[in-house]
Amino acid sequence: xxxxGWLAVTLALFIVTLVLTGWPAFKxxxxxxxxxxxxxxSTEGELHGIQVGIREVKAAxxxxxxxRALLFLRMExxxxxxxxxxxxxxxxxxxxxxxxxxxxxxxxxxxxxxxxLASDGKDNGNCSPAGVTGNAPATFDQIYRLPAGELDNLTxxxxxxxxxxEALAFPIRPEVRRFPSP
Amino acid sequence: MVDGGPGIRFYRMMAQSLKxxxxxxxxxxxxxxxxxxxxxxTWWMKVEDARIPDAPPPIAFGQPVSVGRSVFIPEKLALANxxxxxxxxxxxxxxxxxxxxxxxxxxxxxxxLPVLSSGDTEFPAPRVNLVRDDDFLKQLEPRIRExxxxxxxxxxxxxxxxxxxxxxxxxxxxxxxxxxxxxxxQFHPTGRLTxxxxxxx
Amino acid sequence: MISVGNIAVVLFGAAALGxxxxxxxxxxxxxxxxxxFADQDGIGKGRQFTAELTGLKSAKVISYAQFGQEVSRxxxxxxxxxxxxxxxxxxxxxxxxxxxxxxxxxxxxxxRLEDAPRNLSSARFEPGLTDRTIAVxxxxxxxxxxxxLVLAPRASMVMDGxxxxxxxxxxxxxxxxxxxxx
Numbered sequence: 001x002x003x004x005g006w007l008a009v010t011l012a013l014f015i016v017t018l019v020l021t022g023w024p025a026f027k028x029x030x031x032x033x034x035x036x037x038x039x040x041x042s043t044e045g046e047l048h049g050i051q052v053g054i055r056e057v058k059a060a061x062x063x064x065x066x067x068r069a070l071l072f073l074r075m076e077x078x079x080x081x082x083x084x085x086x087x088x089x090x091x092x093x094x095x096x097x098x099x100x101x102x103x104x105x106x107x108x109x110x111x112x113x114x115x116x117l118a119s120d121g122k123d124n125g126n127c128s129p130a131g132v133t134g135n136a137p138a139t140f141d142q143i144y145r146l147p148a149g150e151l152d153n154l155t156x157x158x159x160x161x162x163x164x165x166e167a168l169a170f171p172i173r174p175e176v177r178r179f180p181s182p
Numbered sequence: 183m184v185d186g187g188p189g190i191r192f193y194r195m196m197a198q199s200l201k202x203x204x205x206x207x208x209x210x211x212x213x214x215x216x217x218x219x220x221x222x223x224t225w226w227m228k229v230e231d232a233r234i235p236d237a238p239p240p241i242a243f244g245q246p247v248s249v250g251r252s253v254f255i256p257e258k259l260a261l262a263n264x265x266x267x268x269x270x271x272x273x274x275x276x277x278x279x280x281x282x283x284x285x286x287x288x289x290x291x292x293x294x295l296p297v298l299s300s301g302d303t304e305f306p307a308p309r310v311n312l313v314r315d316d317d318f319l320k321q322l323e324p325r326i327r328e329x330x331x332x333x334x335x336x337x338x339x340x341x342x343x344x345x346x347x348x349x350x351x352x353x354x355x356x357x358x359x360x361x362x363x364x365x366x367x368q369f370h371p372t373g374r375l376t377x378x379x380x381x382x383x
Numbered sequence: 384m385i386s387v388g389n390i391a392v393v394l395f396g397a398a399a400l401g402x403x404x405x406x407x408x409x410x411x412x413x414x415x416x417x418x419x420f421a422d423q424d425g426i427g428k429g430r431q432f433t434a435e436l437t438g439l440k441s442a443k444v445i446s447y448a449q450f451g452q453e454v455s456r457x458x459x460x461x462x463x464x465x466x467x468x469x470x471x472x473x474x475x476x477x478x479x480x481x482x483x484x485x486x487x488x489x490x491x492x493x494x495r496l497e498d499a500p501r502n503l504s505s506a507r508f509e510p511g512l513t514d515r516t517i518a519v520x521x522x523x524x525x526x527x528x529x530x531x532l533v534l535a536p537r538a539s540m541v542m543d544g545x546x547x548x549x550x551x552x553x554x555x556x557x558x559x560x561x562x563x564x565x
Binding site for chain 3: 147
């Protein structure tokens, strides 16, 4: 019975050790997911010192493949360089109500569609910390490939490694353009 | 207290036996032999490590040489001009992947391509071409023997003379000392090819 | 003297320790992906994708057009082309395929045909969209019958599940020259 007290002390210290040594791992795990959504208006939001604005949202559906759509998104980031360094990187992903996530496309063959959908025909590249200053907004273009049926219920989540688990959540309502079959 | 009984008796008996002089001397002799053996063994291991390693075996054309994950059979060494008119030393041969999976690092990772030395000239690292595609060798599948060409740029001041090509292989360990996982470790020389390059393609 | 009971305990401990040391799985066999087996229809449900193996073909020569130029690849052994229909599930993902040959050797996708049209190595699969791709391997003929295809997320195979398709029972349709169309 007298050993029971020591056992209790051991257990308590073991749990404290686990928490202390695992704390950096738990924090890093928290940086991977965006589970704290910071609500934003449909076009403007601010997170950790960076202003994020949605400028163009357009979807394209081709007649011979009506089940799939390409979604073009243009956004602007503005803020001091120190704030962008705390963001570390920039990830803009589309999420549906059921938790599916679409990441922007990097391949040049599909990105060529940005030049058709954008109002000025230019492709400014994916969101990244480079070029974001406090003086003028930096423009970034993203394109996503997703089922046409999901276009109604999309949320755009914008975050950086340094801001996660917090992320800006914009409700997205794209205007759909139909293209004839090529 | 009852458990300690036989233990204490055992120690008392040991103490009693040690008290005799013969026992004491015997034990000291055994200890001394053990100490001397440990010293001799350490010294011998140091001598073995410091020994000059044997020179790698000489290789002739048509003989296989291990390069770690693959086996290479050199067939021809030629001095040729490429389309820009620059001189290249081209070693052609057959190579076969002897591991159980597709290899991207055919000559080991970090890569150790065959080293060419001739006279005093420094030769840059070669590139490895797959003869079938006339393009870089990107990977090698097991059990498929492919013809490759190892191409060195020739510095302008080099005269046609004998060259020495040294091949090395990376050592494979199924259970390494750190994680007990399979890994490729140090390189050791496996062969030397001495040849005079032929003229032409 | 030492009691028989004490000696027996020590011997039992030594035997147990020896048995555990000799039967512990080593790093190579523990660090394997989770196995998910495809059902009879050839459909395998991984965590991030659902894949169906729709056909196997073999060929001696493969040709395709790239940037307007004809590319032709031949082999001293044979090419194996696996046709797949893949649907993403939770997140945008790239996949990789391995052929476990009949002799137990593992064949990765052929890097000589990296830029072939609809190749698995350049495709990315989005949640909700079904895409058709091909995976091309190069191997000796006797590795095909009795071998099986494994599909896994790229670059995180060990930490995730890999879908194992059924073993190839019959030699696939052989083409002397196969043309790949986009």
